[in-house]
Amino acid sequence: MPDPHAALPFSAAVHPQARPAARLTWDSREASPKVAFVALPGEKMHGNRFVEAALEAGAPFVLTDLDVPRAVRVDDAQAALFAWARAERARNPLVVGITGSAGKTTAKAYAAAALGAHFMPVYNTPPAIACFLIEYGASPRPLVVEMGIDRLGEMAELVDLVRPDVGVVTSIGPAHLEQLGSIENIAREKGVLLERVRGLVGAQAAPFYADRPGVESYGFGNVTHAGQELSITPQGVTFTFGGQTVSLPLAARVQAEAAVLGLVLAQRAGLNVAEAAGRLGEVSVPGGRYRVHGGRFTVIDDAYNASPVAVSAALNALHALPGRRISVLGRMLELGETERELHAAVGREARACADLTFGVGAFAAELGERAHASVPELLTDLLSEVRDGDVVLVKASRGISWTPERRAQEGVGLDVVVDALLRHRDADGRPG
Structure with a gap:
């Protein structure tokens, strides 16, 4: 208090x-x-x-x-707030900092569950982090802090504030390119979190830090800490780790990788891995972050935000599911001068992973075969098309870009599409 x-x-x-x-x-x-x-x-x-x-x-x-x-x-x-936060953080025995181009919030949720930790809410600005540290720093429970950046030099400032014992990079990809400039800059900037602490990186990010001494990887396949026997079904995923079977309802590979991270952290913290695995099955991530709504057709609500690496992960998860697969994609923000090429690349992947592809807003034609200028036009087409047994993925950037020179750019806000699909699905009275 x-x-x-x-x-x-x-x-x-x-x-x-x-x-x-x-x-x-x-x-x-x-x-x-x-x-x-x-x-x-x-x-x-x-x-x-x-x-x-x-x-x-x-x-x-x-x-x-x-x-x-x-x-x-x-x-x-502001200086007083940050000084207070540093002092309270110093009273905590274990602080985990998590960053990445995609998957930060998911990794945070699973890491916190495995550790029994306090964790940052969705809003992850420096003032929000400082307030969190002041509120929970003195707790005997570990802390898990999400550390997002959108400009060069910002990670060093956050590390000075959070001073994590463990640094995690979930993924590296084109995000906030308007400010960060290149993939190489993104990897370098996020890699600041791995300096002078125990570093863990997701399988997708591992190649960017292959020459970094002491950095370990997690996930599935050729990584330092690997889950085994991964099985993905419409009902969720199962895998084993350290002799424990882990079941995650309504989840996909991204959630499974985050769960492996949580178990690695729990194991290194000396916690009971079986108990940590049990807590992972109860994780609930915020709306808009790969939340699966089952029913006569399935809606995957991943509409909170989007970057090329995040959309790719969602499309691969969609491709692994049975049924007619439909992707509904909108604009990804803050991609700089290469945004058209990046949207086109995502669109090609969508066409390879989905049976039917919709695009909306700017770059709609690049993102989907059925392109629409506005959400109302999209909904008219989509709701007339979707049928029982389909699996519909909805993903785009939402809100606006806060870059001063690009302030007018608007995300599509496809959460309204998710709501409309769920109402349409349940319109006949059958439970979803």
């Missing part, structure tokens, strides 16, 4: 009415009698503009340079 009256690793004037909080937020709309507010600088305005609103909402304290009630008054709120 963040306590402003405890010893702080920075100089602060603590108002006598300030009190401990359950957690911190930099979004004043989340402030409440249990949630304290951190007034951080933003792109357009400073969090100080919302201090009064946070206090009115009952925030136990506010971290700010303003002289207001319940203030923890500092010269620089």
